[in-house]
Amino acid sequence: QQQVRQSPQSLTVWEGETAILNCSYEDSTFDYFPWYHQFPGESPALLIAIRPVSNKKEDGRFTIFFNKREKKFSLHIADSQPGDSATYFCAASGDQGKLIFGQGTKLSIKP
Amino acid sequence: GPKVLQIPSHQIIDMGQMVTLNCDPVSNHLYFYWYKQILGQQMEFLVNFYNGKVMEKSKLFKDQFSVERPDGSYFTLKIQPTALEDSAVYFCASSSLGSNTGQLYFGEGSKLTVL
Numbered sequence: 551q552q553q554v555r556q557s558p559q560s561l562t563v564w565e566g567e568t569a570i571l572n573c574s575y576e577d578s579t580f581d582y583f584p585w586y587h588q589f590p591g592e593s594p595a596l597l598i599a600i601r602p603v604s605n606k607k608e609d610g611r612f613t614i615f616f617n618k619r620e621k622k623f624s625l626h627i628a629d630s631q632p633g634d635s636a637t638y639f640c641a642a643s644g645d646q647g648k649l650i651f652g653q654g655t656k657l658s659i660k661p
Numbered sequence: 662g663p664k665v666l667q668i669p670s671h672q673i674i675d676m677g678q679m680v681t682l683n684c685d686p687v688s689n690h691l692y693f694y695w696y697k698q699i700l701g702q703q704m705e706f707l708v709n710f711y712n713g714k715v716m717e718k719s720k721l722f723k724d725q726f727s728v729e730r731p732d733g734s735y736f737t738l739k740i741q742p743t744a745l746e747d748s749a750v751y752f753c754a755s756s757s758l759g760s761n762t763g764q765l766y767f768g769e770g771s772k773l774t775v776l
Contacts, residue, residue, distance in 0.1 A: 588701075592769065593665075593752060593768055594752070595767070599764075648709050648716075648719075649694070649706065651696075651704040651705070651706075653703045654701075654704075
């Protein structure tokens with residue numbers, strides 16, 4: 551019940567295209583959904599986050615779409631750049647105080 | 662931005678030995694976490710810590726694991742004795758509020774290799 555599922559495991563898109571990363575969860579008490587990105591050899595860093603009161607959150611080229619009824623959320627990266635190449639983790643948290651991560655999506659942007 | 666420091670960055674030890682991983686969290690943060698990551702895979706929650714106590718621990722937090730933060734110094738993860746399957750990168754994180762309220766800041770990880 552505490553799992554967060556993420557897909558695809560890896561994704562390659564051309565520079566300028568929109569990359570779409572997907573996540574789903576089971577625990578209806580989760581109320582905070584961040585996306586982190588991690589470059590090789592570095593620590594994960596927060597990219598963008600959303601709460602269930604909203605179904606969309608934008609920050610520049612990054613947009614989270616949230617579907618509370620289906621317990622799904624996705625990250626859209628518009629106008630993908632080679633510098634966006636990294637591993638992206640979705641996550642979810644509730645009032646229990648722990649952040650549960652998805653399995654990660656390794657994103658590669660081809661120039 | 663705020664920095665979480667982890668020491669050591671890499672440690673190699675023999676199976677059965679004890680290891681202590683140290684974390685210097687962001688100043689004034691109150692919540693502390695340890696995560697385990699194997700080969701760039703999923704970040705797996707181990708334990709969170711607040712007000713001097715473990716709040717919650719996962720099934721991965723075996724009896725051989727312990728955490729403490731004596732007198733506001735380093736937040737430590739101790740493994741005694743270590744096993745081969747403990748080889749991983751351990752990430753410490755801290756936050757000013759709970760993880761469903763505020764951002765977690767991660768350190769750069771301590772890579773543990775158990776031989």
